[in-house]
Amino acid sequence: MNKFFKIIILCLVLCMAIGVFVACENTKYGPIGTTEDKDKEVINNGSLVVQQGKYLYYVNGMDATSNITKPEDNYFGKASVKGSIMKSEIAEDGSLKNTAVVVPKMMYTAATNGGIYIYGEWIYYMTPSTKTDNQSNVLVDQLVAMRTKIDGTKTEQIAELSANNNQYVFTESAFIYYEGTSLKKVGYSNSSVDKKASEIAKDITGILFTNNSTTIFFTKATESKVRQNNNIYAVANGQVKEVTTDATYEGSENDLSKQYVFSLLQYDAKENVLYYSKSNSSSDASKITGTYGYKFGEDFSFDASKEKMYAVSALSTFVSLGFDKGLMDMSAVELKLYKPINAGSFVNDTEVYATLSATGAKVIKIDDTYMYYVLSNKLYRIKYADKKAVVEQISNDEDLINTSWLSASIIGDYLYYIDNTYSYLFRMDLSSYVAEPNNIEFAKSEIVSGTRKAKLTKNDKDEIVIEYVADDANEEGVTYYQIPKFMTEKDIDTYAAAIYKDPESDK
Numbered sequence: 001m002n003k004f005f006k007i008i009i010l011c012l013v014l015c016m017a018i019g020v021f022v023a024c025e026n027t028k029y030g031p032i033g034t035t036e037d038k039d040k041e042v043i044n045n046g047s048l049v050v051q052q053g054k055y056l057y058y059v060n061g062m063d064a065t066s067n068i069t070k071p072e073d074n075y076f077g078k079a080s081v082k083g084s085i086m087k088s089e090i091a092e093d094g095s096l097k098n099t100a101v102v103v104p105k106m107m108y109t110a111a112t113n114g115g116i117y118i119y120g121e122w123i124y125y126m127t128p129s130t131k132t133d134n135q136s137n138v139l140v141d142q143l144v145a146m147r148t149k150i151d152g153t154k155t156e157q158i159a160e161l162s163a164n165n166n167q168y169v170f171t172e173s174a175f176i177y178y179e180g181t182s183l184k185k186v187g188y189s190n191s192s193v194d195k196k197a198s199e200i201a202k203d204i205t206g207i208l209f210t211n212n213s214t215t216i217f218f219t220k221a222t223e224s225k226v227r228q229n230n231n232i233y234a235v236a237n238g239q240v241k242e243v244t245t246d247a248t249y250e251g252s253e254n255d256l257s258k259q260y261v262f263s264l265l266q267y268d269a270k271e272n273v274l275y276y277s278k279s280n281s282s283s284d285a286s287k288i289t290g291t292y293g294y295k296f297g298e299d300f301s302f303d304a305s306k307e308k309m310y311a312v313s314a315l316s317t318f319v320s321l322g323f324d325k326g327l328m329d330m331s332a333v334e335l336k337l338y339k340p341i342n343a344g345s346f347v348n349d350t351e352v353y354a355t356l357s358a359t360g361a362k363v364i365k366i367d368d369t370y371m372y373y374v375l376s377n378k379l380y381r382i383k384y385a386d387k388k389a390v391v392e393q394i395s396n397d398e399d400l401i402n403t404s405w406l407s408a409s410i411i412g413d414y415l416y417y418i419d420n421t422y423s424y425l426f427r428m429d430l431s432s433y434v435a436e437p438n439n440i441e442f443a444k445s446e447i448v449s450g451t452r453k454a455k456l457t458k459n460d461k462d463e464i465v466i467e468y469v470a471d472d473a474n475e476e477g478v479t480y481y482q483i484p485k486f487m488t489e490k491d492i493d494t495y496a497a498a499i500y501k502d503p504e505s506d507k
Helices: 003-018 489-499
Strands: 049-052 055-059 085-090 096-103 117-119 122-128 143-149 155-161 168-170 174-179 182-187 198-201 206-209 216-221 230-236 239-242 260-268 273-280 289-295 308-311 318-320 327-329 334-338 350-355 362-366 370-375 378-383 409-411 414-418 425-429 434-436 439-441 444-447 451-458 464-468 480-484
Touching (some): 117 168, 198 230, 230 260, 230 273, 273 318, 362 409, 464 489
Antiparallel strands (some): 049 055, 085 096, 117 122, 143 155, 168 174, 174 182, 230 239, 273 289, 318 327, 327 334, 334 350, 362 370, 370 378, 409 414, 425 444, 434 439, 451 464
């Protein structure tokens, strides 16, 4: 056989054995900066933007998977800059410099808890598949878990998922994801990745992937044929821990009113508190479905006498103000605090708080005084515990925050968010907001990946012409504009047209 064809066949075999996604896609890239801060503290894992030491890593924007019409559209190094992962160095004054694309591939997930993670010298992320079906349609609804060195020099595939909305988390040692009714994981170390997934748990009836945490909770039905309850389990550090059992509630073996069905609601990672609703399995019409919380120790053991009850109904939209203080219900415009009550109570202990302008607020941050939240794409804050508090608008009417994808988050003084107009990552300097009487200044926003200086003119076809100039250009009578560096050409044209001011209009 011809030597050339032998090589071709060998390459095809390798692609089939290792996986078409990585083996047949050139992932040589970088270096982008260095790996000097690989052992530094990581802040905000599992979000749009993650800080490691003096470097910021972030998703450059929200791109649509429909824009991937052929495999090359999401090949490493050929993907659109929109949706790629960027790397910037944080200067002493908080500004960003030395910005570059570190993962030239679309980061995407439809999971509500999604984001990027950094451990050591690796960035972990999800990206649409570049495989095709028998009609050459790219299977963008399938996702691939990947990791790339923080200097962009090496990329590895971890796992393939059958859907784009699978819930997942990257821990320091494994990729854990929920598929069907099973929880699975693919382990890895700094130097290698396991070849296939293993099953952590099966026959799961409910699951909770938690914010700002790698801890996972799930429920399973009792294995007893004469009982009607379910039980709670926790996954911490990759290990499954049984939280409740059939024997947790004393006397439950013969008493349906002590056999509970749990629904997982929220987890407060700072306090290590799980919030859940539970209802007993009796046929008594007066049975209560209540909202509860439990504060764990390091081993996730559960003592039924130490759980707290907050409401005689199942709260669905609330913010925890602390295990001992209570839950702030946000289902109505009037905020209401549900305080801890005695287990088995039939009456709530509530306190009326501030009133918002509408329901549907997405809470970004809450401290002892203020709650920062997004409503109708704008940022507000309010002294939530003050019944007479006035709502303060932090952002101006032009800086709109997208809430349809991954959640906005705060690092230091900056709120990082997907801009609702252009769908790129922006940041808002919360410290620049001024609320002095008769002197209100909205917080300032900027595109995170940076801008470059340009002159804008119109040609004979009434099209905007962009001419980039040096940063120190200062020609008399010329209006200069700041144009985003890392935008697609189409988006740049739209952006430039929106900010252009016709000099003739001033005459």
